[in-house]
Amino acid sequence: xxxxxxxxxxxxxxxxxxxxxxxxxxxxxxxxxxxxxxxxxxxxxxxxxxxxxxxxxxxxxxxxxxxxxxxxxxxxxxxxxxxxxxxxxxxxxxxxxxxxxxxxxxxxxxxxxxxxxxxxxxxxxxxxxxxxxxxxxxxxxxxxxxxxxxxxxxxxxxxxxxxxxxxxxxxxxxxxxxxxxxxxxxxxxxxxxxxxxxxxxxxxxxxx
Numbered sequence: 266x267x268x269x270x271x272x273x274x275x276x277x278x279x280x281x282x283x284x285x286x287x288x289x290x291x292x293x294x295x296x297x298x299x300x301x302x303x304x305x306x307x308x309x310x311x312x313x314x315x316x317x318x319x320x321x322x323x324x325x326x327x328x329x330x331x332x333x334x335x336x337x338x339x340x341x342x343x344x345x346x347x348x349x350x351x352x353x354x355x356x357x358x359x360x361x362x363x364x365x366x367x368x369x370x371x372x373x374x375x376x377x378x379x380x381x382x383x384x385x386x387x388x389x390x391x392x393x394x395x396x397x398x399x400x401x402x403x404x405x406x407x408x409x410x411x412x413x414x415x416x417x418x419x420x421x422x423x424x425x426x427x428x429x430x431x432x433x434x435x436x437x438x439x440x441x442x443x444x445x446x447x448x449x450x451x452x453x454x455x456x457x458x459x460x461x462x463x464x465x466x467x468x469x470x471x472x473x
Contacts, residue, residue, distance in 0.1 A: 270293065270295065270373075270376070270380055270382070270383055271293045271383075272291075272292070272293045272296050272371060272373055273373065273376050273380060274373055274374065274376045274377065275296075275371055275373050276370065276371065276372050276373065276374050277291060277370045277371040277372075278370060279301065279368040279369070279370045280368065280369055280370060281364075281366075281367075281368055281369075282361065282364050282365065282366065282367075285329070285360060285361060285364060285369075288360075288369060288370075288371070289329045289360070291371065292311045292329075292371055293311070293383055294311065294312060294313045294383045294384070294386070294387045295310065295311065295312075295381070295382075295383035295384075295385075295386030295387050295425075295426055296310070296311045296371045296373060296426075297309075297310060297311075297371070297372050297373055297375070297422045297423070297425075297426050298310070298311050298331060298360075298369055298370070298371060298372070298422075299369065299370050299371075299372040300363065300364060300367040300368070300369045301367055301368040301369070302367055306419070307333070307363075307367070307418055308333065308417075308418045308419040308421070308422040308423075309331035309332060309333030309363060309418070309422060310331060310332045310333065310386060310387075310390045310421075310422050310425050310426065311329075311330075311331055311360070311371075312330050312331060312332055312357065312387050312390060312391065313329065313330065313387070314327050314328065314329060314330070315327070315328065315330040315357065317330060317357065317358070317359055320362070328359040328360070328361070329359065329360040329361070330357055330358065330359055330360060331357070331358060331359075331360050331363055332355065332356070332357045332390035332391065332393065332394055332425075333355070333356065333358070333363065333418055333421070333422070334353050334354065334355055334356075334411055334417065334418040334421050335353065335354050335355075335356045335358075353410065353411025354411075355390070355393045355394055355396075355421065356394060357390075357391070357394050373426070375423055375426070375427045375429075375431065376426075376427065378423075378427045378429050378431070379427055379428055379429065380426060380427055381425075381426060381427070381428055386425050386426050389425050390425045393421075393425070416430070417432055419431075419432040419433065420432050
């Protein structure tokens, strides 16, 4: 399985919009691309050169492209459930347009979970683009409508390449929340214990 993917388990250095040609010279069809947006990471699947309409002229041009769940709405409510705001659809766009001012790298770190052949990954995401334009989001292959916690852009990219839905961002946040909750519980327990000790000491002092 690994032999059909030249970039098996590869995590590259970061690139910017000024040296995307270096990224595309390394990238293989079906690679997961990670975009650093600052406060979060956006994910897409690289599908190589595709004929896409120019945003200004409308004429088709052959450009390096990615398939991803679109991510252009700001705000906590929209981030959690983007389908209500018209975003979160599966779409194909040029790598340059998705990158904008972000850093981007190849990140195939989940390949140890299993990795589909590159051609199958590309066909899977292109099929998803076609289906997302003709069916309800609930019928899309990656379990329906966008949700930040259960069905985000990383879930889609991982499903496409590794045939499993997972999001390291959600797991990290979840682990952090669990640690914070545990820390809070320990702190509360310590406070209650200290209160009980002091309460017993006060009772003894009154008796004496």
